[in-house]
Amino acid sequence: MAVSQSDALILFGASGDLAHRKIFPALQAMVRRGRLDAPVIGVARTQWSLEQFRARVGESLAKHPGLDVQASTKLSGLLRYVSGGYGETATFERLRKELSGAAHPLYYLAVPPSIFATVLEGLDKTGCARDARVVVEKPFGRDLKSAQALNRTLRASFPEQAIFRIDHYLGKEPVQNLLYFRFANPLFEGVWNARHIERVQITMAERLGVAGRGRFYEEAGAIRDVVQNHMLMVIACLTMMEPAGNDHESVREARASALKTIRPLNPYDVVRGQFRGYRQEQGVAPDSRVETFAALRFYLDGDRWANVPFYVRVGKRLPVTATEVLIEFKRPCCPVLDEYEPPLADYIRFQLSPNVSIALGTNVKLPGEALVGKRTELVAHQGSGDDMDPYERLIGDAMSGDARLFAREDAVEAAWRAVAPILTSATPLYDYEPNTWGPNEADRIIGEGGWHNPQGAI
Ligand code: NDP
Secondary structure (H helix, E strand, O other), rough: OOOOOOOOOEEOOOOOOOOOOHHHHHHHHHHOOOOOOOOOOOOOOOOHHHHHHHHHHHHHHOOOOOHHHHHHHHHHHEEEEEEEOOOOOOHHHHHHHHHHOOEEEEEOOOOOHHHHHHHHHHHHHHOOOOOOOEEEEOOOOOHHHHHHHHHHHHHHOOOOOEEEEEHHHHHHHHHHHHHHHHHOOHHHHHHOOOOOEEEEEEEEEOOOOOOHHHHHHHHHHHHHHHHHHHHHHHHHHHHHHOOOOHHHHHHHHHHHHHHHHHHOOOOOHEEEEEEOOOHHOOOOOOOOOOOEEEOOOOOOOOOOOOOOEEEEEEEOOOOOOOOEEEEEEOOOOOOOOOOOOOOOOEEEEEEOOOOOOEEEEEEOOOOOOOOOHHHHHHHHEEEOOOOOOOOHHHHHHHHHHOOOOOHHHHHHHHHHHHHHHHHHHOOOOOEOOOOOOHHHHHHHHHHOOOOOOOOOOO
16 A cells, blocks of 8 residues: 655644754754655744744754755745644644645644643544644653553554654664664574573663753653663664564564563662762752662563573763663683683674764684684774764654654553563662762672673764
């Protein structure tokens, strides 16, 4: 069945932070690449004229690197604005007028999740939802129950194939590269299993604290903010089976199936931490028990990954800002090698940010009589970061109806199931000094060999 291109983009919450920081720059980039030529209708309660809305978009583009005068002028010409309450039928009537016959609009709900139901109901009631698509942003609920409720709300107005859930991590170039590297290099697919892989480490470290977003962070914490979504998506990309086809449903099916194999966490496999000084941040409760650090050990069901631990460590106020995946293979065991200086395990290291590279750690022999060697790293790929911003990629994909990089309902629910046991059990919370790698208790999770600490920007 041919998939139709969206012929209008409607941005609810056009006055908000996400629109200003991410969406407008992405729209300019889409115009520059010739991926956007449809009306862009901002909707918000803020009483702006079209000129004021244009000025707001111009302000956003001026602040963002990569201002393109030609593209921004063209984008400005595509803009329309509708002001009004999200619960008022009159707002949707005005919106319908602005849509002026668009057959496949795409609605982007850049509003707080508490407003989703009101907006969806308005779209449904006024016939605006017909043959349309909808984009929502993470967080998709705060636990399994609220995620299921959100899915029910969305499904009441839109069929699943018209719902585009953005976890922008999936739109990142280096995350895409995890999949590409695996399936484009059968050499590695052959050893991509429990027989050859000892363990996997994924670290997402941030130097920054909560950067003035204490109130938001108090509602989330590290596990809800980045583990349940971004980190589990990375595990899914690392472990999913080859999709049955190149269509987006096959890719989503393979990713969702991988997420369904992640075993619900045992509270013993989690260490939570909070950096000293967090409780003094604006918007943070003086007795807050919210974690700014988490070290976790996941296991997957099934033979392919039997007993391979997937260690995840995320945290704020750590010594560097870097995200890295380390695949550690089993140590070689061969009688001709020197038993006193045995080779180290091979590894593959994916630097996802801020530098982007794929490196292969191997052993090579040192010159001399003995069969001893040294560790050498072959850098297989190096790039300077994202070429296409994830938001540009994802909005373009949603407009063309390509759901490959969007989270399906069952995938979101599977990810919540994996972390559910630790959201309800009160696991201890340990302090750590800013600029360290979190509380020492995190070492209990990883055992022999210890954590691999990535380097920051070079
Ligand atoms: P904002 O808090 O900036 O809200 C967006 C707009 O929604 C506001 O400008 C306001 O517009 C309207 N709004 C806010 N609160 C209410 C309310 N209580 N009732 C009715 N309208 C309200 O949100 P963000 O732009 O930060 O985020 C939008 C969505 O994206 C959210 O779902 C968020 O969770 C998600 N998200 C945001 C990220 C970010 O970096 N900001 C990152 C990842 C996800 P007006 O008053 O003019 O109608």
